[in-house]
Amino acid sequence: MQIHDRIxxxxxxxxxxxxxxxxxxxxxxxxYEYDQMFSELKTLEEKYPMxxxxxxxxxxxxxxxxxxxxxxxxxxxxxxxxxxxEEELKRWYDRVCKEYDRELELVCELKIxxxxxxxxxxxxxxxxxxxxxxxxxxxxxxxxLKTVKAIPLNLFQPxxxxxxxxxxxxxxxxxxxxxxxxxxxxxxxxxxxxxxxxSLRQLDSTITAKRDLSMFTYTGIFEDQDDKxxxxxxxxxxxxxxxxxxxxxxxxxxxxxIQGAIEYCKExxxxxxxxxxxxxxxxxxxxxxxxxKDLGYTSRAPKWATAFKFPPEEVSTKLLDIELxxxxxxxxxxxxxLEPVQLAGSTVSRASLHNFDEIKRxxxxxxxxxxxxxxxxIIPKVVKVMNTKNHNSLPEYQPPEKxxxxxxPLVEKDGEVGLYCQNPECSQLMCAKIxxxxxxxxxxxxxxxxxxxxxxxxxxxxxNPVDLYRLSMQDLMQLDLVKEKSASNMYNSIQKSKSNPxxxxxxxxxxxxxxxxxxxxxxxxxSSLNELASADIECLSRIEGIGDIIARSIYDYFHDEYxxxxxxxxxxxxxxxxxxxxxxxxxxxxxxxVLTGTLQNMTRDEASSIIKLHGGKTSSSVSKKTxxxxxxxxxxxxxxxxxxxxxxxxxxxxFLEMIKT
Numbered sequence: 085m086q087i088h089d090r091i092x093x094x095x096x097x098x099x100x101x102x103x104x105x106x107x108x109x110x111x112x113x114x115x116y117e118y119d120q121m122f123s124e125l126k127t128l129e130e131k132y133p134m135x136x137x138x139x140x141x142x143x144x145x146x147x148x149x150x151x152x153x154x155x156x157x158x159x160x161x162x163x164x165x166x167x168x169x170e171e172e173l174k175r176w177y178d179r180v181c182k183e184y185d186r187e188l189e190l191v192c193e194l195k196i197x198x199x200x201x202x203x204x205x206x207x208x209x210x211x212x213x214x215x216x217x218x219x220x221x222x223x224x225x226x227x228x229l230k231t232v233k234a235i236p237l238n239l240f241q242p243x244x245x246x247x248x249x250x251x252x253x254x255x256x257x258x259x260x261x262x263x264x265x266x267x268x269x270x271x272x273x274x275x276x277x278x279x280x281x282x283s284l285r286q287l288d289s290t291i292t293a294k295r296d297l298s299m300f301t302y303t304g305i306f307e308d309q310d311d312k313x314x315x316x317x318x319x320x321x322x323x324x325x326x327x328x329x330x331x332x333x334x335x336x337x338x339x340x341x342i343q344g345a346i347e348y349c350k351e352x353x354x355x356x357x358x359x360x361x362x363x364x365x366x367x368x369x370x371x372x373x374x375x376x377k378d379l380g381y382t383s384r385a386p387k388w389a390t391a392f393k394f395p396p397e398e399v400s401t402k403l404l405d406i407e408l409x410x411x412x413x414x415x416x417x418x419x420x421x422l423e424p425v426q427l428a429g430s431t432v433s434r435a436s437l438h439n440f441d442e443i444k445r446x447x448x449x450x451x452x453x454x455x456x457x458x459x460x461x462i463i464p465k466v467v468k469v470m471n472t473k474n475h476n477s478l479p480e481y482q483p484p485e486k487x488x489x490x491x492x493p494l495v496e497k498d499g500e501v502g503l504y505c506q507n508p509e510c511s512q513l514m515c516a517k518i519x520x521x522x523x524x525x526x527x528x529x530x531x532x533x534x535x536x537x538x539x540x541x542x543x544x545x546x547x548n549p550v551d552l553y554r555l556s557m558q559d560l561m562q563l564d565l566v567k568e569k570s571a572s573n574m575y576n577s578i579q580k581s582k583s584n585p586x587x588x589x590x591x592x593x594x595x596x597x598x599x600x601x602x603x604x605x606x607x608x609x610x611s612s613l614n615e616l617a618s619a620d621i622e623c624l625s626r627i628e629g630i631g632d633i634i635a636r637s638i639y640d641y642f643h644d645e646y647x648x649x650x651x652x653x654x655x656x657x658x659x660x661x662x663x664x665x666x667x668x669x670x671x672x673x674x675x676x677x678v679l680t681g682t683l684q685n686m687t688r689d690e691a692s693s694i695i696k697l698h699g700g701k702t703s704s705s706v707s708k709k710t711x712x713x714x715x716x717x718x719x720x721x722x723x724x725x726x727x728x729x730x731x732x733x734x735x736x737x738x739f740l741e742m743i744k745t
Contacts, residue, residue, distance in 0.1 A: 091135045094125040098141040102233050103329055139209055139238035152223040157202060159246060159305055161219045163384050163684050164391040166717060170346055176390045177342035180370055180379060187341040189371040191318050192348040194335050195391055196300050197277050197362035198252035208242035218685045218740050228284050231293035236329035246305040253280040254360045257296035276362050301330040317371045349392050365393040384737045398457040400470050401425040403450055408488040410512040412520040412594050414504040418443060420466050427458060435464040440483040441501045449478040514548060515541055517594055521549035525600050526592035527581040531574045539563045550650055552578050553657040586661040596637045601704045605629045608696055613651060617642040628676060629703040672700030676709055680723055681716030683736050698743055714739050
């Protein structure tokens with residue numbers, strides 16, 4: 085057999101094995117046989133580079149790129165409108181059937197909680213892979229996507245088409261990745277979606293290649309005329325994509341009408357927790373492609389499809405105790421200690437109780453059976469007490485009079501709900517302040533978690549956030565289970581935070597009433613800590629989004645002797661940010677935005693930064709001064725208030741159009 089023929093044989097066998105293993109989940113070769121073939125192919129390609137091709141399995145190992153480039157989609161990637169119950173589903177179905185005077189077949193697919201991507205194939209060869217981006221323009225990440233073994237590099241037939249899919253990380257792989265990261269002293273990911281996103285956005289795709297990513301295909305746009313003529317339905321198109329070598333979710337189902345779709349949604353409301361990937365709903369599409377074309381699109385979504393979102397799961401369990409924690413401001417926060425129960429795919433044993441007024445309002449008593457749900461499927465919270473016979477026999481809960489950490493007296497503050505510890509030497513209060521200082525929304529110092537902070541505090545290496553910047557590598561290596569690499573990661577992350585912008589430092593300082601949004605406003609008005617510290621109450625209160633109470637709090641903070649000393653120490657240690665970003669344009673000058681709900685293409689922080697780069701401002705509350713409310717999915721009460729006040733409401737697409745240059 086000639087060299088070229090041998091290379092082609094090895095490529096075909098390895099590609100077939102990848103398809104069987106990662107798509108069909110039916111291994112074709114043993115690990116030993118696969119490794120032997122891969123090694124031989126790699127050796128031959130190195131020796132005879134003229135026979136190396138872009139569709140070779142060896143191209144999955146990755147390379148290093150300097151940056152990602154913007155790429156305009158050939159076909160726009162639309163969003164999906166959401167439905168949340170049977171009635172909304174039926175109304176959507178009635179609308180799409182209205183013009184046809186008959187029931188329409190539907191296709192149901194699990195909605196994967198991952199990252200949407202578009203793949204271009206030319207005569208069967210994978211040529212370009214692009215992130216969804218804003219639906220019109222995305223980032224070209226072809227080399228990273230080549231490392232995902234569920235994505236075929238060459239199709240079983242030489243077809244030209246574009247395929248859309250969702251990249252995800254299996255739950256089991258996510259857990260393994262975080263375990264390995266903890267052992268190595270590296271950063272851990274919050275959830276599988278973040279892990280998948282972080283993996284795909286590596287400039288070094290050799291790192292992406294080491295992550296266990298996969299993809300489910302959810303549609304194809306066929307460019308060959310024969311395919312266009314022969315594929316009449318979405319379901320047939322999905323089965324055809326599977327034949328070409330793409331991974332299609334095995335739980336896809338063709339149903340006759342909306343009742344079949346509702347039954348599918350009910351079935352997977354609980355079964356989804358047994359899957360090895362995250363899913364947050366069901367995508368329901370009209371099956372007939374000619375009807376899809378006839379129905380068309382709104383400005384943001386297809387009329388012929390909808391996403392049914394699973395509601396937050398609610399379960400009842402027993403309240404065993406109420407734990408008290410002292411926060412960074414000294415406020416005492418009650419936490420429900422629960423009899424462990426399965427909720428939305430995880431075991432829950434703790435839940436938020438918000439504050440003592442909430443405990444009183446719900447009449448929560450230790451020993452009660454309570455209903456627990458996850459807010460946005462993330463944070464468990466107690467929502468009500470179940471009507472049980474023994475409730476009235478249980479003693480009413482009495483709020484504490486002393487700090488659970490230091491035993492100091494607790495006080496109430498005018499106009500606020502909550503009890504506060506005011507002992508500046510309270511260990512729990514100070515540790516909470518340090519935890520907030522290193523958090524993502526403040527100074528964003530990786531590797532310094534609660535257990536590390538507690539050790540540093542107990543060993544008297546730190547007594548406040550400023551002391552973090554006095555730590556040496558030797559100090560960090562004296563902590564339990566901390567090796568040289570972990571200590572180096574911690575030290576470097578602390579040093580890196582010195583260059584953070586002014587808004588992050590203002591957030592971290594923990595000034596009363598000053599959270600991230602207010603810190604952003606202040607950083608947009610003042611160029612340095614010195615300039616802010618010199619401002620009087622009248623000057624501060626004139627700033628949009630500040631007001632008299634916050635102005636007084638800021639003024640008092642910068643005129644307190646202890647705080648003045650802290651700020652001087654920070655400056656001596658190299659923390660004195662003075663620059664502020666100049667607006668990219670004045671397109672939004674004088675406009676005040678309020679953000680609510682979940683955005684599809686960016687976080688609210690990213691949207692806020694874009695607004696400020698164009699000269700606009702953001703506010704946390706809707707008022708008559710609000711110019712626009714930018715509303716994403718699941719908007720809160722801010723949207724209702726905006727409607728009452730007649731404030732202009734923008735969709736995400738409206739906003740993106742507004743800032744186009």
